[in-house]
Amino acid sequence: MGIQLGMPSIGSPPSAAGSGCATGSTADDAAGSHAGASDANGSAAAAGVRAADGLLDRYGRRATDMRLSLTDKCNLRCTYCMPAEGLDWLAKDKVLSGAEIVRLVRIGVDELGVRELRLTGGEPLVRADLVDIVAGIRSNHPDLPISMTTNGLGLDKKAQALKDAGLTRINVSLDSLHPDTFAQLTRRPFLPRVLAGVEEAARVGLGLIKINAVLMRGINDVESPDLLEWAVSHGFELRFIEQMPLDADHGWTRDGMISAAEIRGWLERDFILTPDPRQRDGAPAERWEVRRRSAPDVVAGIVGIIASVTEPFCADCRRTRITAEGKVRSCLFSHEETDLLELLRTPGSGDAAVAARWQDAMWGKPKAHGMDHTGLGDADYVQPDRTMSAIGG
Ligand code: SAM
Numbered sequence: 001m002g003i004q005l006g007m008p009s010i011g012s013p014p015s016a017a018g019s020g021c022a023t024g025s026t027a028d029d030a031a032g033s034h035a036g037a038s039d040a041n042g043s044a045a046a047a048g049v050r051a052a053d054g055l056l057d058r059y060g061r062r063a064t065d066m067r068l069s070l071t072d073k074c075n076l077r078c079t080y081c082m083p084a085e086g087l088d089w090l091a092k093d094k095v096l097s098g099a100e101i102v103r104l105v106r107i108g109v110d111e112l113g114v115r116e117l118r119l120t121g122g123e124p125l126v127r128a129d130l131v132d133i134v135a136g137i138r139s140n141h142p143d144l145p146i147s148m149t150t151n152g153l154g155l156d157k158k159a160q161a162l163k164d165a166g167l168t169r170i171n172v173s174l175d176s177l178h179p180d181t182f183a184q185l186t187r188r189p190f191l192p193r194v195l196a197g198v199e200e201a202a203r204v205g206l207g208l209i210k211i212n213a214v215l216m217r218g219i220n221d222v223e224s225p226d227l228l229e230w231a232v233s234h235g236f237e238l239r240f241i242e243q244m245p246l247d248a249d250h251g252w253t254r255d256g257m258i259s260a261a262e263i264r265g266w267l268e269r270d271f272i273l274t275p276d277p278r279q280r281d282g283a284p285a286e287r288w289e290v291r292r293r294s295a296p297d298v299v300a301g302i303v304g305i306i307a308s309v310t311e312p313f314c315a316d317c318r319r320t321r322i323t324a325e326g327k328v329r330s331c332l333f334s335h336e337e338t339d340l341l342e343l344l345r346t347p348g349s350g351d352a353a354v355a356a357r358w359q360d361a362m363w364g365k366p367k368a369h370g371m372d373h374t375g376l377g378d379a380d381y382v383q384p385d386r387t388m389s390a391i392g393g
């Protein structure tokens, strides 16, 4: 890679950063012996990182997966994400414009080694210029995988246009197949509309459809096998996401959240789960092949479990996040943000300046969970001010 850091263990490729986030001894060593807090806040260039090194951090991880929030607004009020009354939405001029989004993605891909893009929010489908944004990005990057995470409301009307504009695939969040439970979780009675969106996305061929589900104790946890049966029988890949402490109501507790181990236990009553032999390759979800107990010789599908709390994967994190107002968040749980919007709007500031500021932001990426160790339930974990919807999940 040829990085001139004079700090071999920090400048090593991402694979050398260690694969066990829970212990993270390699990254600990690197942080302890070579990079102090001042390095985290100093510029990447001062630490010897060059433009061609991309979005490298001081633990040797390189971000290639860009998560871009298109809006902070949403038309659902999921209890684990938004308060019932919603949030104070950003003024339109504080949010990245379509042209700014297309430019940022171009800088990410052409200058900084971004290799895949996920559009998220808030709810991306509420943006009137969504199809134009996708088309603009696609025209610059014919081969870039572009996916979108959505709650599915309105997808039935936009799926074809999004496919035609160049969207590669879609993740739809769906926590329950029961109207009452769906309404309890999202505070809105819109299950039929979400199902219509999923159906249309499948019909137009929006890639492998992934379904995201968060299980909440005593509400939809009993549904986990039914959700999996529904997903595999439709050819969708279900992914359970452990609930993270990013809710507006600060209702999360370590004891109350449902762990990946519990989820696997419930699924295994009806299904046989065996590790997916494919390389995880930095993916947040641990994937399992699914066989029905009634037909154990047939792989019915795949299920993924994103265990950010109980089986964290920070040591292999490859994500860089941009909020709807153009701020880099190097980590979902970070307390720091770096503004790119101001630079984008400064006349004469070129792509290289934006790229350099983005690199600085990523150089300071915390080791894990927004701090120097994993532990979302630990006493020293401090929940960020922003909710998942405002960060861009
Ligand atoms: N509105 C879109 C949606 O719901 O798919 C995109 C944004 S949403 C913030 C992205 C994902 O984050 C969703 O799958 C949602 O379930 C998940 N999410 C939100 N809050 C969460 C939390 N506290 N813990 C775990 N996942 C969460």
Ligand code: SF4
Pocket: 074, 075, 076, 077, 078, 081, 082, 121, 122, 123, 151, 173, 388, 389
């Ligand atoms: Fe909206 Fe998505 Fe958050 Fe639900 S999870 S409130 S759909 S942003």
